Amino acid sequence: MTLSRLSLIISFILSTASISGQKLDPPTLSLHREDILQDPERAVSASITNDFETLFFNQTLDHFDYRPESYTIFQQRYLIDSKYWGGANSDAPIFVYLGNEAPIDGAPTIVGFLRDNAAQFKALLVYIEHRYFGESIPLGMSFEEALNDANVRGYFSSAQALADYAAIIIHVKQNLKARSSPVIVVGGSYGGMLALWFRLRYPHVALGALASSAPILYFDDITPQDAYYSVVTKDFKDTSETCYQTIGNSWSEIDRVADEPNGLSNLSKMFKTCKPLESGKELKNYLKSLYTITAQGDHPPTYPVTVICKGIDGANTTEHGILGKIFAGVVAYNVNSTCYVNPPANMSQTDLGWRWQRCSELVIPIGITNNSMFPPEPFVLSSFVDGCNNSFGVAPRPHWITTYYGGHDVELVLRRFGSNIIFSNGLRDPWSSARVLKNISDSIVAIYTEKGSHCLDLFAGKQTDPDWLVMQRKAEVEIIKGWIAKYYADLLAFKK
């Protein structure tokens, strides 16, 4: 597996990581599509595009208001794969992938879990693109135009997206004569939050939800702000104590060198940067993102954190000392690159869109305090708000997510409310620090693996998958089967 593309992604992220000086990292919750698509084993399955139909739905711009503009219609894209489906009037289930902050094109390939299991469920597969991404942009605008218009981007919110999904699912069920088909919604990362929130808000549309790697408790004051970076740190420490120590010692060394005469020039040479560094911080930000993104995506069989640490630990220490080791880690990860740290990059829709989402409603207060391998960088809400205000002219609503969706006392609240939800996580994923820890009720359950990473369970199965991953996916399938069996029994009872 070549990892070279990841450096490009990281630099995408770096270039968008600050908003008027306010850091917005970790940069993205996405599934890191580009990375996965580089995996030759997964690339093969790209041929599945032949199996699905691309459709468009006349979607309402603003579901919750009734101003004249609210009624504006836009085209929302969704994909249907009916290869395995039981067919009209069969009551066979429908698995709906709720798109997250990216175009939907890659979803059928990436979220292989659905295809892997469609046949045994005779399930219809539906993948819905999140509004404002890909080809689902309102008002006939380009993505950039829509994002740059304060009035247009104002409709880019999770509540609107959930209502979009409800409207499309209801439409599909009517259209395909599948009114009684149970719907299971599936999502990863931000999409996992959407899956949870969808089941809680639209139980009449979705029977159950698989919320993979959804940091639903990383809002307001629920989770300590340093939880994310604590896990990144733990991942490195568990992989290699010396690697972890080297990284921990590298930050002051970068500062020291950067402050020397010709320091930046020397650092640029030392790290073979694609263009001269403008500050020590530029390098530190790159490294921080490299470590976080590899911790998040520390997938088998390559385990990128191990790759980096092998580079760091195995480096010839005579050249450049600590920083030589760090650079060896960078090179180990970016095996085919000719330059590092700051290659030319364009902003992706994911980067730009997520930046807006975090600055409007998804205010995730992530900071770094002590007890990590990173220099402290606390999250200060007022600074974050100022930064967003400067960038977008509106302030984030830091309490909206917990007001609308909840989060505080989640076990107390859901113990006697709701059903049919799987919270799946891998504990090496830093986002898992804001997960639901344990089973809340008989049918609201937490399934996690000690060694798993971000959204790993949603990926297609591979020959090289470790047993614990195979077991996790199997457990999820069995639980969903149970929901559906109970539903069919209820349906039968009601038809009598």
Next chain:
Amino acid sequence: MTLSRLSLIISFILSTASISGQKLDPPTLSLHREDILQDPERAVSASITNDFETLFFNQTLDHFDYRPESYTIFQQRYLIDSKYWGGANSDAPIFVYLGNEAPIDGAPTIVGFLRDNAAQFKALLVYIEHRYFGESIPLGMSFEEALNDANVRGYFSSAQALADYAAIIIHVKQNLKARSSPVIVVGGSYGGMLALWFRLRYPHVALGALASSAPILYFDDITPQDAYYSVVTKDFKDTSETCYQTIGNSWSEIDRVADEPNGLSNLSKMFKTCKPLESGKELKNYLKSLYTITAQGDHPPTYPVTVICKGIDGANTTEHGILGKIFAGVVAYNVNSTCYVNPPANMSQTDLGWRWQRCSELVIPIGITNNSMFPPEPFVLSSFVDGCNNSFGVAPRPHWITTYYGGHDVELVLRRFGSNIIFSNGLRDPWSSARVLKNISDSIVAIYTEKGSHCLDLFAGKQTDPDWLVMQRKAEVEIIKGWIAKYYADLLAFKK
């Protein structure tokens, strides 16, 4: 109890009953505040206004979007009665009345159920005014200005109202150090729908809901369109077969007389109208509203349907035949009036606001087919849509309520989802035709009385209350006690 004011209310309603020719009746779901306030027994309790504090909350105009205008703040009014409350950090419950389509001023008096039971629960009472009513009108506008501005009235929707309630309840709990206090939301009629929807959407804010007389199934194709008028008819038929027959025969007689030379003039004299009738339909609309509103409000001890039927059945038949009987019914009901049918009237906020709500999202398809004492008048969606479009420039969204809140297959959906909901009804209330029929689960229950009317259980207890009403209220209190007891046990378990 004088009933004279009711004629005024009916005429209010009549004057707003059509939108460009499209009938929008039955006219209102409200609690008919004016009627109740005429009751001397209840008027006494108006002194309770001394017990509560009037407060205002800085409310967000548009919770779901992030356009610059969305951030506009308006003052939303709410009332707090802490006379019986257990106090800060006591975990004593909070009962929240979710205001419906009327100013909140009258609520503490009308919804006596809360005050009657506050002491035994040591409950804080909160009454929140629905946006756009009373003193909770956005943008510093008058009610009329707000309703007449297509962009401003566009934010007048149930989803926004529910989010308002969530924000205020969370604020109150923080402010009064009542974070762990269980919240029970209570509402009647449209407010009952809000209570149900609030519990389903904000389970992290409200532990349970008492949804009184909420016709939550009168949307889309769930309930037959003629259900409402079937119950009105049944109420009259059950009260008096001859009364019912006289009414059934009266419509063609009105048409016949109206078509005669000087027919309208004769009808005007016959019914002692306050001003000359402009059509036979004007009289028929008045009578139709009189019968529906009295069926809806057929409360003990007076039972207005009985009052009307006694008038009709006891009339001297020699004068004016059938129409003489009908007029005797009108007079029996409006004992202190000097003229009838069309007294001078102003539109209330309830009338105007509800008209907009029905033309935007609350598309309740009520029509009259056969098998009723009324002339057929089917609900035709396309005509309704055209009428609303002509009046407001936007079309209703007839499927939105079922998309967002559900309704189809409600028992199947809620059997394994949600908890702590009481659907209360009185079966003489025509709105009860769109009720949940039976207990759905252990804690989602239907409590109804055969003889009850619209929202009757929410009113203050009276010496004259029949046993079945006393029992209904008692059953509701016991159920709510059960929810709260279970919650305290859970809370204790979690604190351990």
